[in-house]
Amino acid sequence: MIGRVVFLGLLLICVAEVAGENSGLLRKPSCPNFGEEIMACPLNLAPVCGSDGNTYANECTLCAQRQTTKMDILVAKEESC
Numbered sequence: 001m002i003g004r005v006v007f008l009g010l011l012l013i014c015v016a017e018v019a020g021e022n023s024g025l026l027r028k029p030s031c032p033n034f035g036e037e038i039m040a041c042p043l044n045l046a047p048v049c050g051s052d053g054n055t056y057a058n059e060c061t062l063c064a065q066r067q068t069t070k071m072d073i074l075v076a077k078e079e080s081c
Helices: 002-021 059-069
Strands: 048-050 075-077
Touching: 048 059
Parallel strands: none
Antiparallel strands: 048 075
16 A cells, blocks of 8 residues: 555656646747847856757847847747757
């Protein structure tokens, strides 16, 4: 009986972890208004994965790419792709 409870508990933890990683929720990046041009981005490394499949050094560089390409690139996750 205890073995079943432990097994089911571990299974539940694994399923919750996988569901969290693959939730597929995209979010709009915090970019300046479209009228404002990005002049320079900070050099801090805080990788974000864009919905286009590219890894950006930080959210600002993703915003700069959005402005350059006029594509609606969203943040897929807060880490490298």
